[in-house]
Amino acid sequence: MTPTTLDAAVLEDLVSAAVAAPSMHNTQPWRFRLRPDTHTVEIRAALDRELRAEDPDGRGLHLSVGAAAFNLRLAVAHHGWEPVLRLLPDGREPQLLVSVRLAGRRPPERAATEPDLYQQIWRRHTSRSPFSARPLPGPLWTEIVDAARVEGVHLHLPDQDETRRLLGLTYEAEARTISDQDRREESRRWVRSGAGTHDGIPPEALGPPDAAGHLPTRDFSALLPAAWQPAKVFEQHPQLAVLATDHDRPADWLRAGLALQHVLLLATRDQVRASLLHQAVEWADLRWMLRDPRQGPEHVQMLVRLGYGPEGAPTPRRTAGSALG
Numbered sequence: 001m002t003p004t005t006l007d008a009a010v011l012e013d014l015v016s017a018a019v020a021a022p023s024m025h026n027t028q029p030w031r032f033r034l035r036p037d038t039h040t041v042e043i044r045a046a047l048d049r050e051l052r053a054e055d056p057d058g059r060g061l062h063l064s065v066g067a068a069a070f071n072l073r074l075a076v077a078h079h080g081w082e083p084v085l086r087l088l089p090d091g092r093e094p095q096l097l098v099s100v101r102l103a104g105r106r107p108p109e110r111a112a113t114e115p116d117l118y119q120q121i122w123r124r125h126t127s128r129s130p131f132s133a134r135p136l137p138g139p140l141w142t143e144i145v146d147a148a149r150v151e152g153v154h155l156h157l158p159d160q161d162e163t164r165r166l167l168g169l170t171y172e173a174e175a176r177t178i179s180d181q182d183r184r185e186e187s188r189r190w191v192r193s194g195a196g197t198h199d200g201i202p203p204e205a206l207g208p209p210d211a212a213g214h215l216p217t218r219d220f221s222a223l224l225p226a227a228w229q230p231a232k233v234f235e236q237h238p239q240l241a242v243l244a245t246d247h248d249r250p251a252d253w254l255r256a257g258l259a260l261q262h263v264l265l266l267a268t269r270d271q272v273r274a275s276l277l278h279q280a281v282e283w284a285d286l287r288w289m290l291r292d293p294r295q296g297p298e299h300v301q302m303l304v305r306l307g308y309g310p311e312g313a314p315t316p317r318r319t320a321g322s323a324l325g
């Protein structure tokens with residue numbers, strides 16, 4: 001396959017793979033454009049999909065776009081091209097966040113040595129249900145630490161004391177978010193369902209609250225009584241992974257999104273489910289406290305909860321056609 005065979009069907013598959021990525025509140029804050037002259041697919045921020053109250057600096061938006069870029073890179077390789085990814089490729093255009101060039105045929109020997117995570121793109125869903133007590137196998141932890149490192153991101157595995165501390169900060173964040181009218185109303189707008197809905201989170205994808213009160217899942221039910229679910233007992237020792245970067249610039253946020261998606265797809269491959277605990281990262285003082293001083297001066301970008309449990313419900317996506325342009 002050569003770049004000249006990039007037809008409409010393949011382009012649609014590339015963009016569909018990208019938009020299957022997770023995004024904050026499933027806002028899908030991206031727009032894609034093909035540059036046929038350079039065989040490049042560009043991803044821009046869709047600023048009309050910003051979360052002004054909860055993500056005023058666009059950090060979460062960049063993470064979401066980074067995750068989409070990871071899928072796009074995988075899909076390009078899956079279709080036989082060598083993907084060349086650039087972050088913030090044009091300083092004159094800050095909304096242009098990522099470009100992926102289809103740089104000729106991918107050497108078959110390279111494809112043979114890398115795990116093909118492409119199929120996992122379609123199987124991955126956030127799972128907000130309780131997980132079992134079964135620990136993740138050591139080799140998978142090693143693999144996800146390495147996967148994050150490949151993207152230039154640290155992935156830490158907090159011990160039980162540190163996990164308790166991180167969950168405590170997440171509780172504090174959750175309480176603040178619930179009592180902040182702007183943030184509460186913004187979240188509420190993105191909980192939606194019904195025919196013709198292509199974004200946002202349907203109530204069936206939300207999870208129950210934790211009956212024991214130690215796992216602070218994002219409390220959508222308090223925001224939307226129709227989405228309320230009875231409390232359930234969650235795992236006593238949640239297994240967290242903390243994604244952190246050395247700096248805190250837009251390129252670091254994009255890298256964190258690449259790493260996040262890499263980790264999520266490796267987990268999906270091994271039937272490991274994941275949910276995200278982002279609340280404390282959304283409050284500057286709590287985000288500062290999420291740092292583990294033993295790890296040095298880092299910036300926490302995401303808490304990922306991993307474990308064995310039910311697959312999450314699918315959430316809707318805009319079509320590739322409507323995300324192009």
Ligand SMILES: Cc1cc2nc3c(=O)[nH]c(=O)nc-3n(C[C@H](O)[C@H](O)[C@H](O)COP(=O)(O)O)c2cc1C
Pocket residue numbers: 020021022023024025026060061063064067124125126127128200201218275276277278279312313314315
């Ligand atoms: C930057 C970012 C922050 C997120 N924060 C949370 C969160 O705090 N709580 C949560 O339950 N899900 C969170 N999510 C998951 C999204 O809600 C989810 O990806 C989206 O609804 C699409 O669903 P899917 O992951 O099942 O495809 C976050 C996702 C991203 C990319």
